[in-house]
Amino acid sequence: MHRLLLALALLVSSVGCSPFGTIPAVGLDSTGKEMSWTFQENLFNENFLTYLNEVNTSVLPILEEKSRKASPWHLGEVGVGLGLRAGASVGPLSLKGQLGVTVIFAPGVRQ
């Protein structure tokens, strides 16, 4: 009984003391209807870091390759939007979409 009470107390207190909150998102669907979602902050952070890493490691080599090719066009800043993986971080809800987060890559000043 004591062990059960102790476990219950620790469980409740750990939820209450959690540094994580929720991350809300809002937007219009394809019919123009307003939608809103709430993500658990810790899960959102995990996904955010994963995406940041994927974008960073996959886009940079492409940009280097592009800028090496002779072209009359000068490639300026490039922005790559982060998306949501289907079903990721929203529990049973399957969701895919472009999040309002853009990673901006810049070429630097050529010496």
Next chain:
Amino acid sequence: MNRKKWLLLSVLMGILALGIFDRYNVLADFDDETLPVDWYQLPEDQSVSQETEGLRLGRQPKTPVSNLFRSIGTSLDNYSELSAPNANKWHFDRLVTKFAVSARGFIGLLLGGGSFSTEIDWRQKSAPSLVDDKKLSESREGQITLSTNFNEDEVLTQIEPVMQALVATGKIENVPLFRSNYKEQVLAHHRLFQGFRAVGSQQWRPRHFYLFLRFSAAGNVHTNVTVGGGIVSLLTWSIDNRNNDLPHENEDRYQKQLALQKFTNDLGFFLDGTDEVQLLAQKFTLKSVGFSVGLTGSGLIGMVFASGGVSAGISFSKRPARLDHIQPPRSLDSFYLIESAPKSHHVEYARSNNIEHRWDGENTMIYKIPFEKFRKGMEKALDISSFFAKKSRQVTLKKWYVSEIESLFSLSISGFTSIVNLGVTASVKVNIIGTEQGHSL
């Protein structure tokens, strides 16, 4: 129950109480961030939305803005694979996040379609300035920059590669119709901006005009803010003050250009009187302010109550006051707010609140806004910008900081402002900048 059991029970109850108390604090923090109704709803829309949405004052949705700043900021701080800025290589330069507000005041990251309310720029601390700041600032504003000094042939030459690039996205089904509509919109605005010369105000000067176009896949200008299909385009016109005279070939066009010049000069004088105390308290300063610009069928110029696919405007930036530019204070009267296909409750609101208004043609209503009333609207826009600045400052970060915040606002027919929601475009935009020194460490 013996003493030992009482002691154990007391300890357990204590732990439970601590947990609940902590949760209560989190909720209290959210309550502190609940957006007031007048932040996201214009006065003329409040009574209607309360009827249709069942909203009651004091029961707005929770808005965990702190969570958004903390979560994104700490994620960036924890990202260890960051490529260091390099003078000769492409690098991860900054992160831009967009927050949006629903019509019911629910704020969050923008997901899917609709207008954003606030755009936040995150930069690395102490990153060497590898990109020319001026160039960077211009690249934020549009794909190409036209000039108010260009003739129409020069404009068409400049926009040709932009049209080709937009067509190359494959999102346009009717290319000839799209090209025709695109040229028509750009030239119509160029005819208004051509030959513009900024005069007057002391610190705030018009920097450029902008034109935001949103096209459907069919090649037509979108009639509202939607998602899916189609493309968007942003063009800017730099203002060339070497112009001495407006082109006076056509009297009707000349009168419209004169009206635009007066409208923008008044706005410059108006901005000279802007008080930035709230922003300075957060160690942010005002960088630029933009106002929508529209033209009625009869040639009146004013700000626009916009929700469609065309959004034109003028952006002002601040420069240090120079003694040789000091002008005597000007008493400002009023300007027009233009609403196409006006909502009946807007007209009713104007009527019942003695706001001067009249029809301009069959489908456009114009409202007269005294600058004195708009002053309160501008103060509120700065208050809301300051709120986001304050929230960004509360995050303690080691490697990153919030360098820029742009917030978009709707203008009420009463002169007040509210932050734009998902379904509308902005009448006023406020851009503030902060330094990394402003962050608590």
